[in-house]
Structures are given as C-alpha cells and as structure tokens.
Amino acid sequence: MLDDARRSVRAVATPERATGSLRYFKTGPGEYGEGDKFLGVGAPDLRRLAREFQAMPLRDVRTLLTSEWHEERTLALLILVRQYERGDQPVRAAIYDAYLRSTRHINNWDLVDCSAAQIVGAHLADRSRAPLRHLAKSSSLWERRVAIIATMHFIRRGEFDETLHIAEMLLADRQDLIHKAAGWMLREVGSRNQAVEQKFLDRHVAAMPRTMLRYAIEKFPEPLRRRYLSRQASNKSFTE
Secondary structure: OOOHHHHHHHHHOOOOHHHHHHHHHOOOOOOOOHHHHHOOOHHHHHHHHHHHHOOOOOOHHHHHHHHEHHHHHHHHHHHHHHHHHHOOHHHHHHHHHHHHHHHHHOOOHHHOOOHHHHHHHOOOOOOOOOOHHHHOOOHHHHHHHHHHOHHHHHHHOOOOHHHHHHHOOOOOOHHHHHHHHHHHHHHHHHHHHHHHHHHHHHHHHHHHHHHHHHHHHOOHHHHHHHHHHHHHHOOOOOOO
C-alpha cells in the first residue's frame, strides 16, 4: 500500500505546481522551509488520496511521514487525521504518540495546520494540557506552532483558557510564523467571545508583536482596530 500511495502521488504531480510551491513555502537559503522538496500536488488531490489510503498500516504511514517530499509528508498527516477520527482509544493513543515522535518531519506551517488540532488538540481535550506547555517552550519553531494551533480543538468546544495561556507564553517569540499563528487563534477566540479576546488584548497589547496583534484584531470594527493599534504604539490605556 505504501508503494501504491507513492505512485498515486506522483501520478497527479506537475512540475509547474512544484516550482510554485518552492516559492510559496519559502524553501530558499535562510528561509523557514529551506531545502524542502516538492513534487507538485495540490491539496484536493492529497485529500482524495488520504481517503483512498486511509487503511494504510500505521508503520507505513510513519514511513511516509519521513519522506523527503513535502506532499508525501502531507499525505501521511492527512491519513493520520482520518485514522485518528475513526479509531478507538488504543489507535488514537498510538497515533498521538507517533505524531509527537515525528515532529521533526512536521516542518512547515501547512503540515502543522492540517493536523495539530485534529490529533494533538483532540487527544488532550480531556487530558492534562501539560504537553502543550512543553511544546510551547521548545526550541523548534514547528513544535511551538503545534502548541498554539492544537488549541483550535478547544476553541471549537468553547474553551479558551489554554489558547490564552499558550498565546501568553509566546508573546516574546521571535518568529513571525508564531506571531501569525497566535494572532489567528486569538481571532478565533474573539469570533466566539469577543469580550474574552479583548480582556487578553487589554492586558497584553503593549507587549504583543505587531503581526500577532494585527491578526488578532482583523475582524474587529475598524475604529476598535485603530484604537488597539494606537494603544500598542503609544503604550497608553484606554477604556471603552
């Protein structure tokens, strides 16, 4: 099945898409995706193949996740998500453990974003959130992104505390991709409960990276957006 999956990926690959992906995912020297390799396969095809190969044995999925090709790693993660959603508790535990042992291969924002909430967040929903705190302190950019994106699972359940806690841990992060991810999750909190998001912003706006703030307030009414941006710039408080 593993060889069949690899052949199927290549059957829908195009050189033009591969060239575009090299630019889009920042694979040049010094960029966050430096050295990554692309076959040239779109997300719809990969999701279709994930359905086709969702019965792949876990050992083979783990092998696929170590591939040098970005799309094969994506396919592996999409398969794991489907298997996690359909698995019993032992299967889910095995997938969660395999995921955390493989984070060095989950090494771009799209790989994190298609899997962290569905596997890590889902697995920790009714368990200790300590693993997220550990990931948020990691030297790995991608593990820190897993930590904040995983909280999307909690947000969808109307639970915001963990997102706010991890976002606070990441306020001093130097990576733009972390600023974007944390701001995005704060925005998702605000789309469900704006008062909760504003309380966080009122406490931390002066310390937030500009990108994080801009992502967080993207859906606010324009006057309120301007007031938060102005407050950050001036470091002065305001009241509603």
